[in-house]
Amino acid sequence: MRRLQKQAGFTLIELVVVIVILGILAVTAAPKFVDLTGDANAATLQGAKAAVETATTGVHAKSLIAGNHTALKATNPTVTVAGATIEIGSGWQNATLDNFNDLLDIEFGANEQFSSAVNGTSFFIYITGDTAPTEAAPGNCRVQYTESVDPNVKPTIDIDITGCS
Numbered sequence: 001m002r003r004l005q006k007q008a009g010f011t012l013i014e015l016v017v018v019i020v021i022l023g024i025l026a027v028t029a030a031p032k033f034v035d036l037t038g039d040a041n042a043a044t045l046q047g048a049k050a051a052v053e054t055a056t057t058g059v060h061a062k063s064l065i066a067g068n069h070t071a072l073k074a075t076n077p078t079v080t081v082a083g084a085t086i087e088i089g090s091g092w093q094n095a096t097l098d099n100f101n102d103l104l105d106i107e108f109g110a111n112e113q114f115s116s117a118v119n120g121t122s123f124f125i126y127i128t129g130d131t132a133p134t135e136a137a138p139g140n141c142r143v144q145y146t147e148s149v150d151p152n153v154k155p156t157i158d159i160d161i162t163g164c165s
Contacts, residue, residue: 041127041141042161044113048106048125049143049159055081055103056092056145056155063091069151091151095123100145121147127164140164 010018062079063069071077073089080086084102087094093103097116100123101108108116110128117124117132124133126142133139135146140163148155 038164041113041164045125045141045143045159045161045164048104048114049157051104051106052100052125052143052145052157055100056157059086059088059093059103060091060154062086063088073147073149089147090149092148092155095121095145095147097123099123 059079059081060069062081063077066079068077068079068088069091071088071090073087073094077088078085079088081103086099086102087096093099095118097118100116106114106125108114108125112128114125115128115130115132117126119132119134122135122138123145124138124142126133126139130141131139133142133144138144138158138160140160142160144156144158144160146156146158
């Protein structure tokens, strides 16, 4: 008389089916748990900071060539960059929306990823939907350009990527 042996484990097909199901779950569920928005915003702001630094260097070079790098902001000196008239003071661009809209190839606004604001002598780039930064309360996740009043001192260009989401 032949005895039936008791099965002691899973078949290869059962194991493959379980692995496939786990793979499908991982592919569909992982993106919900891994949010890279903050990292993307921080990286974009670092690129924006580099664009502001490059524009600042270019404007200062144009001002040196034009010989108006010592002219104070109150005298309304300008330089022309890529066909746009840029208002300067002490050889550096003034913190105005028009200046930065002309200098940067970045779209700002309610339907864009980032917005811009001017407060006092500072220009800000920040995440659309956040509270607009000010010199007194610059906030997090922003780039800040602050004018210089000395032709020998470069404007301050700061970035804070803490709190980017």
